Amino acid sequence: MADKMEMRECYGQALVEAGRENEKIVVLEADLRKSTMGELFRQEFPERLFEVGIAEQNMIGMAAGFALTGWTAVANSFAVFASGRAFEQIRQSIALPRLNVKIGGSSGGLTDTGDGATHQSIADLAIMRSLPNMTVLCPADGIETKQAVQAMLELDGPVYIRIGRIEAPTLYDEDYKFELGKIVVMRPGEDVTLAAAGTMVGVALEAAKLLAKDGIDARVLNVHTLKPLDEGAILAAARETAGIVTVEEHNIIGGLGSAVAEVVSAADGGPVVRVGVADVFGQSSNCYEELLAAYGLTPENVRSKARSLLQKK
Amino acid sequence: MADQKLVQELEEKAKTIRRGIVDMIGDARRGHLGGSLSIADIVAVLYYHTMRLSPGDPTWEDRDRFLLSKGHAALAQYAALIDLGYIPQEEMYKLKDLGSMTQGHPDMRKTPGIEAGTGSLGQGLSVGVGMALGLRLAGKDSRVYVIIGDGELNEGQIWEAAMAAAHYELDNLVAFVDYNGLQATGPTKESMGTDPLPDKWAAFGWHVINIDGHDIGQILDALEEAATVRKQPVMIIAKTVKGKGVSFAENVAGYHHAAMTTEQYKQALAELA
Numbered sequence: 001m002a003d004k005m006e007m008r009e010c011y012g013q014a015l016v017e018a019g020r021e022n023e024k025i026v027v028l029e030a031d032l033r034k035s036t037m038g039e040l041f042r043q044e045f046p047e048r049l050f051e052v053g054i055a056e057q058n059m060i061g062m063a064a065g066f067a068l069t070g071w072t073a074v075a076n077s078f079a080v081f082a083s084g085r086a087f088e089q090i091r092q093s094i095a096l097p098r099l100n101v102k103i104g105g106s107s108g109g110l111t112d113t114g115d116g117a118t119h120q121s122i123a124d125l126a127i128m129r130s131l132p133n134m135t136v137l138c139p140a141d142g143i144e145t146k147q148a149v150q151a152m153l154e155l156d157g158p159v160y161i162r163i164g165r166i167e168a169p170t171l172y173d174e175d176y177k178f179e180l181g182k183i184v185v186m187r188p189g190e191d192v193t194l195a196a197a198g199t200m201v202g203v204a205l206e207a208a209k210l211l212a213k214d215g216i217d218a219r220v221l222n223v224h225t226l227k228p229l230d231e232g233a234i235l236a237a238a239r240e241t242a243g244i245v246t247v248e249e250h251n252i253i254g255g256l257g258s259a260v261a262e263v264v265s266a267a268d269g270g271p272v273v274r275v276g277v278a279d280v281f282g283q284s285s286n287c288y289e290e291l292l293a294a295y296g297l298t299p300e301n302v303r304s305k306a307r308s309l310l311q312k313k
Numbered sequence: 314m315a316d317q318k319l320v321q322e323l324e325e326k327a328k329t330i331r332r333g334i335v336d337m338i339g340d341a342r343r344g345h346l347g348g349s350l351s352i353a354d355i356v357a358v359l360y361y362h363t364m365r366l367s368p369g370d371p372t373w374e375d376r377d378r379f380l381l382s383k384g385h386a387a388l389a390q391y392a393a394l395i396d397l398g399y400i401p402q403e404e405m406y407k408l409k410d411l412g413s414m415t416q417g418h419p420d421m422r423k424t425p426g427i428e429a430g431t432g433s434l435g436q437g438l439s440v441g442v443g444m445a446l447g448l449r450l451a452g453k454d455s456r457v458y459v460i461i462g463d464g465e466l467n468e469g470q471i472w473e474a475a476m477a478a479a480h481y482e483l484d485n486l487v488a489f490v491d492y493n494g495l496q497a498t499g500p501t502k503e504s505m506g507t508d509p510l511p512d513k514w515a516a517f518g519w520h521v522i523n524i525d526g527h528d529i530g531q532i533l534d535a536l537e538e539a540a541t542v543r544k545q546p547v548m549i550i551a552k553t554v555k556g557k558g559v560s561f562a563e564n565v566a567g568y569h570h571a572a573m574t575t576e577q578y579k580q581a582l583a584e585l586a
Contacts, residue, residue: 026447026450047450048450050446050481052473052477053473053476053477053480055470055473055476055477057435057436057439057469057470057473058439058442058470058473058474058476058477060439061436061437061438061439061440061442061443061470061474062439062440062442062443062446062474062477063443064429064439064440064443065429065439065440065441065442065443065444065445065446065447066443066444066446066447067443068378068428068429068440068443068444068447069443069444069447069448069451069453070374070447070451071447071450071451073443088433089436089439089470091433092430092431092432092433092436093429093430093431093436093439093440096420096422096430097420097421097422097429097430098422
């Protein structure tokens with residue numbers, strides 16, 4: 001297994017593999033198919049790939065039309081446009097009638113590093129999570145991306161999936177089994193919990209190694225499904241450790257941190273500290289790691305937040 | 314020229330629909346009277362003549378599809394669906410009640426015969442484009458009919474869909490503009506001018522037909538012509554009167570969404586008798 005895999009490639013390949021198994025899958029693209037890697041699907045199934053031009057709102061409406069005539073429709077764009085530009089179309093035309101449409105949010109988080117704030121997506125998980133009937137997925141590596149795509153296509157209903165524009169460190173091997181809605185304990189631990197989603201799962205694992213050097217035993221959770229949230233695993237972590245540090249490549253408002261805090265506070269379950277983009281917009285950088293560091297999305301910052309949480313207890 | 318007997322039958326059905334719209338609002342509720350009345354004749358021709366349907370089997374896979382992009386005019390569609398037996402008769406008097414099938418805007422999960430979720434304006438044509446493509450890809454000869462409001466043409470998404478329909482040469486897609494000249498606030502010309510409508514749609518690559526949207530014969534002829542068009546979507550621009558058939562509501566923007574007094578309700582029913 002390669003130690004790094006391009007998530008977009010894995011996404012595109014997974015769509016192709018699904019397309020071979022299931023003739024009822026169509027893919028819609030808004031002039032970004034060479035970035036989302038829906039292009040791979042076009043190469044093999046040109047008759048089932050529909051280019052709509054730079055028109056995300058119409059793309060979502062068309063995806064609804066395909067779903068209403070018996071197709072499983074996958075509509076891809078950059079996460080910021082797929083979830084934002086077409087939010088209202090997703091709300092009325094997809095989520096409300098509970099249609100079998102999958103929305104691929106590519107270049108999620110800060111992973112469109114160079115393009116800057118306009119193209120970075122730090123609100124997509126919050127807004128997609130707010131829609132009734134919507135399932136929200138955020139896979140952590142290439143292996144999980146492939147399996148999450150398979151799982152979303154097996155589900156009859158609306159799904160939003162966020163994909164990063166990076167070579168993500170490979171966390172899983174091929175015999176990993178993705179279970180929609182079920183948190184994966186990446187590392188057991190009793191002192192503190194690091195709950196991460198997507199590209200931040202790797203960062204949380206690094207943070208756990210740093211904490212281990214400090215003598216702190218951190219549990220690491222991969223919350224690949226933000227909705228429906230695996231409340232049992234969150235509450236167990238809240239109960240069994242001193243508190244939860246959430247880590248996400250997203251605004252600290254509305255995403256994973258909020259989702260975890262909602263569950264924990266309802267159960268009076270102890271502290272939740274949110275690591276994420278602190279309610280500011282992104283910016284350009286020529287280096288992804290530099291950009292992550294500028295917003296505190298580093299193992300060192302996660303370690304420091306976990307340590308201060310433990311000190312307050 | 315359309316058969317006169319058929320025209321008369323459909324005129325009666327249009328009256329049935331208009332009476333249904335008026336009954337749904339009655340003298341105790343508020344509803345979208347004007348824009349429902351303006352499409353009654355088109356809805357009558359589609360539901361009672363043109364569309365291939367099976368009222369006993371609302372999800373029959375070979376049916377034609379009807380989308381009301383201007384979803385607030387759902388009363389016209391509900392009236393037809395009630396008359397045809399898709400929706401139980403008692404729903405006529407439950408408009409917008411909690412748990413009713415006659416929701417303020419059409420909801421496919423709540424109401425038999427409704428094909429999508431519409432009402433937030435500008436979205437229905439895109440859904441129609443996807444349906445037309447989906448049907449063609451599946452090798453089905455079903456056709457898709459969409460009614461758009463003229464105020465709704467302010468929405469940019471309409472024009473995205475217009476481009477896509479022509480790009481994909483969707484000759485199984487027929488759209489109507491309910492060109493009644495009024496929107497929620499007042500005259501469409503004052504809110505946002507949309508003229509010249511026929512030129513705009515023609516420039517976007519559509520086959521355009523202009524008709525009087527209250528002349529059943531013209532609606533029938535237009536749909537017959539539409540069925541012969543190849544490799545182009547068809548836009549039927551139907552000049553209509555908002556509130557048509559109820560004299561006090563005709564061409565009055567205030568009846569976009571309104572209540573009626575008991576006297577007005579009685580008068581409206583009398584005018585539609």
